[in-house]
Amino acid sequence: MRNLLMTPGPTPVPEESRLVMAKEIIHHRTKEFSEIIKEVSDGLKYVFKTKNPVLTLTSSGTGAMEAAVVNLFSKGDKVIAVSVGNFGKRFAQLGKTFGLNIIDIEYEWGQSAKVADLMDILDKNSDVKGVLITHHETSTGVLNDIESFGKAIKDKNKDILFVVDAISGLSANEFENDKWLIDCAVSGSQKGFMAPPGLAFVSLSDMAIEACKKSDIPKFYFSFEKALKEYEDNQTPFTPAITTIMSVYESCKLIKKEGIDKTIERHKTMKEAVCEGVKALNLDFFIKNENDRGNTVTTVVVPEGVDGGKIAKIMASKYGITIAGGQGNYKGKIFRIGHLGDLDPLDVVTTFSALELVLSELGYKNFEPGDSLKAIQKYLLNK
Numbered sequence: 225m226r227n228l229l230m231t232p233g234p235t236p237v238p239e240e241s242r243l244v245m246a247k248e249i250i251h252h253r254t255k256e257f258s259e260i261i262k263e264v265s266d267g268l269k270y271v272f273k274t275k276n277p278v279l280t281l282t283s284s285g286t287g288a289m290e291a292a293v294v295n296l297f298s299k300g301d302k303v304i305a306v307s308v309g310n311f312g313k314r315f316a317q318l319g320k321t322f323g324l325n326i327i328d329i330e331y332e333w334g335q336s337a338k339v340a341d342l343m344d345i346l347d348k349n350s351d352v353k354g355v356l357i358t359h360h361e362t363s364t365g366v367l368n369d370i371e372s373f374g375k376a377i378k379d380k381n382k383d384i385l386f387v388v389d390a391i392s393g394l395s396a397n398e399f400e401n402d403k404w405l406i407d408c409a410v411s412g413s414q415k416g417f418m419a420p421p422g423l424a425f426v427s428l429s430d431m432a433i434e435a436c437k438k439s440d441i442p443k444f445y446f447s448f449e450k451a452l453k454e455y456e457d458n459q460t461p462f463t464p465a466i467t468t469i470m471s472v473y474e475s476c477k478l479i480k481k482e483g484i485d486k487t488i489e490r491h492k493t494m495k496e497a498v499c500e501g502v503k504a505l506n507l508d509f510f511i512k513n514e515n516d517r518g519n520t521v522t523t524v525v526v527p528e529g530v531d532g533g534k535i536a537k538i539m540a541s542k543y544g545i546t547i548a549g550g551q552g553n554y555k556g557k558i559f560r561i562g563h564l565g566d567l568d569p570l571d572v573v574t575t576f577s578a579l580e581l582v583l584s585e586l587g588y589k590n591f592e593p594g595d596s597l598k599a600i601q602k603y604l605l606n607k
Contacts, residue, residue: 235565267476274401285391285412288424291446299323310363354385360393367518374405396491491519494563504599543578
C-alpha cells in the first residue's frame with residue numbers, strides 16, 4: 225500500500241532526492257563536498273529570495289529557532305514574540321529559556337496577527353531589540369502578512385531585528401526575504417525543500433551578522449559566527465548530515481527547474497482544490513478568513529458527532545494516506561490536510577476519495593458520494 229504524505233511536514237521526497245542518498249558516502253572536508261555546499265547555498269538563496277548568506281545547520285527547524293535567539297540577542301533584551309499557534313508560542317518559550325525579556329502578543333488559534341497590535345506595543349516600548357514572528361503557522365494553517373510587518377517595524381525603528389520562522393511557509397507561499405526587510409529567516413529541509421528531516425537553514429542580514437558579535441548568550445554548536453566563518457569556504461563548522469545535504473542539493477535543482485514562482489503557484493492550486501473539496505463535503509474551515517489561509521495546509525473542523533481522533537488514524541491504516549490531527553487544545557477537534565512538497569493536484573483527488581470513505585464510516589452523512597471529487601475536478605478543469 226502506498227504511503228501518501230498529506231501533512232505539513234515531513235513531506236514527500238522526489239525520486240531524485242531519495243536516490244542520491246543511496247550513493248556511497250563522501251567525506252565532508254573535500255573539494256567535492258564544498259562544491260555541493262556552494263550549490264546548496266546558492267539554491268537556498270534562490271528560494272529565500274535573498275542576497276544574504278544562508279547557513280545550513282544539522283538540526284531540526286527548532287534548532288534554527290533556538291540558534292536565532294542565542295546568536296542575535298543578549299540576556300535581558302526586550303523582544304516581542306507574536307504567536308498565532310503552537311510554533312509561535314515555541315519561539316516565545318525559547319526566548320524566555322535563554323533569558324530574554326519576552327513581551328507576548330498571543331492570538332486565538334485560527335486568527336492572523338495584526339500589525340496595529342504590534343505597533344501599539346512598540347509605541348509603549350522604545351527599547352525593543354527584536355520581533356519574533358511566524359510566516360506560516362503549521363498548527364493552524366494561518367499565514368501572517370510578513371511584508372506589512374517588516375515595513376511597519378523598520379519604519380518605526382530600523383534597528384529592531386526582524387526574525388521570521390519560515391519553516392513551513394517557504395516555497396509554498398510568497399516569501400521575499402530582502403524585499404520584506406527580514407533580518408533573519410529560518411526554515412527546514414523536511415517541508416517545502418522536499419528532503420528528509422535533519423537540516424535547518426538560516427538567512428542573515430548585515431545587521432543580524434553584526435548583532436551576533438554583541439550577543440552574550442552562551443552558544444557553541446549553534447554559533448553563527450563559527451558557521452559564517454566556514455560558510456566563506458563553502459564548509460560547515462561541524463560534521464553535517466551529508467546525505468540530507470545531497471538530497472536538498474537535488475531538490476533545489478528541481479525547484480529551480482520548475483521556477484520558485486511556479487512552485488508557489490502549484491501549491492496555491494492544490495490549496496484551492498482542497499478548499500473546493502472541503503466546501504463540497506459541507507465541512508467548516510478552522511480559519512474563517514479566506515485571505516489568512518496559507519498554501520501549506522488546510523485546517524478543517526471535525527463535524528459534530530464524529531470522533532476526530534479516528535479520522536487521521538483510519539486514513540493512514542486503511543488507505544495509506546497520512547493527514548495531521550490537531551495540536552494542543554484542538555486535538556480531536558480539527559484535522560489538517562497538507563499540500564506541501566512533491567505533490568500534485570491528483571494527490572488531492574486521491575486524498576478526498578479516501579476522506580469521503582472515512583467520514584462515512586465514522587457516521588458523517590452530510591454529502592453524496594463523489595461530491596468532493598466532482599468539485600475538485602471541476603475546479604481543475606476550469607483552472
